[in-house]
Amino acid sequence: MEQPRYRGRFAPSPTGPLHFGSLVTALASWLEARAAGGDWLVRIEDLDPLREPPEATGQILHSLERHGLQPDEPVRYQSQRHAAYQAAIDQLLGRGKAYYCRCSRKQLKASGGYHPAHCRQGTPATGDTPCAVRFALHNEQSHWHDELLGWQHQAVHEELDDPVLLRKEGFFAYQLAVVVDDIDQAITHVVRGSDLLPMTAQQQQIYRALGAEPPHWLHVPVLLNDKGQKLSKQTHAPALNDNRPAANLTAALSALGQQPPASLANESVACVLAWAQAHWQRQHIPLTSRQYTHDV
Structure with missing residues (x-):
């Protein structure tokens, strides 16, 4: 091929x-x-x-x-490229691969990274509280090959490591935009x-x-x-x-x-x-x- x-x-x-x-x-x-x-x-x-x-x-x-x-x-x-990023978020939300999160950094730190509002269980977005959108990771022992550093290993933990896709302030996050544009380009x-x-x-x-x-x-x-x-x-x-x-x-x-x-x-x-x-x-x-x- x-x-x-x-x-x-x-x-x-x-x-x-x-x-x-x-x-x-x-x-x-x-x-x-x-x-x-x-x-x-x-x-x-x-x-x-x-x-x-x-x-x-x-x-x-x-x-x-x-x-x-x-x-x-x-x-x-x-x-x-905001429209493309929002479309990707909508796709991920629709497939259960992302979720709304209203927890603050202080709350997450105090709870050891777990969401006190149980955000991953499907907390809906409401107009009274600013919400971030996070990606729902799955537990994984990830292995990949770096072309300079060789084989790499990283443990990924669902909920604890879930990255932000859309910040509470309304700004799209690096973790989302970089992937959407790499795919598009x-x-x-x-x-x-x-x-x-x-x-x-x-x-x-x-x-x-x-x-x-x-x-x-x-x-x-x-x-x-x-x-x-x-x-x-x-x-x-x-x-x-x-x-x-x-x-x-x-x-x-x-x-x-x-x-x-x-x-x-x-x-x-x-x-x-x-x-x-x-x-x-x-x-x-x-x-x-x-x-x-x-x-x-």
Whole structure:
């Protein structure tokens, strides 16, 4: 049977400009797609306007363009996909795969994760109390193969681990939107940071509940700052300097274990990416998170 065409994606949340850790993940996903002769897409996960500065999306797309990482199809914006997410929720509710939940985080913590309102038993939504919608997981000893880290195992516990699909504030959650869009865009391979590894088994159940097989996974270990924290906007990782893209890309290749020559930092972006494609070795990516300091 013929394998489907490789389709990968980079899906940043626009909570701030692109930083070095995000560039490393974006470059790894771009190179995996190019090595497979496939497509590479960009999706902006703009689901939470309360956390998204209005200029952030433009900054991210500008940084990607300056670093030569151009998507093969028009950029997708999750803020324009609300109808699709609601349709998926309606489908899951109708099939008993999701339920309304009015429990607060404080209540769930106090009850050890179990729902004091017995939400999974079918509590109906009413207009007087804000409700979230959660996915109804089933107990599972989940096993899957990560293309970098090898075989993985994760225990999934129904009720205790049930992820939110729609927040009480009315915002669609990442766990739902990412799966709906991966299915709609026919994504076959996901390259992302290892900080998302723990939610993989939950997401696989959502894929299957929506009638799709999960994609292949490759989790790139995250980079840490000098305090041992993941490089992120929350830990104040500095924005990339878009005026030195070749040097940034060369440093990202080093972080990915590709051992580029130092002179590559002085070449053009096109030269750096051409070298990267010609020398890409997935198996050289480090397997564990580590501190990495880069002058961006």
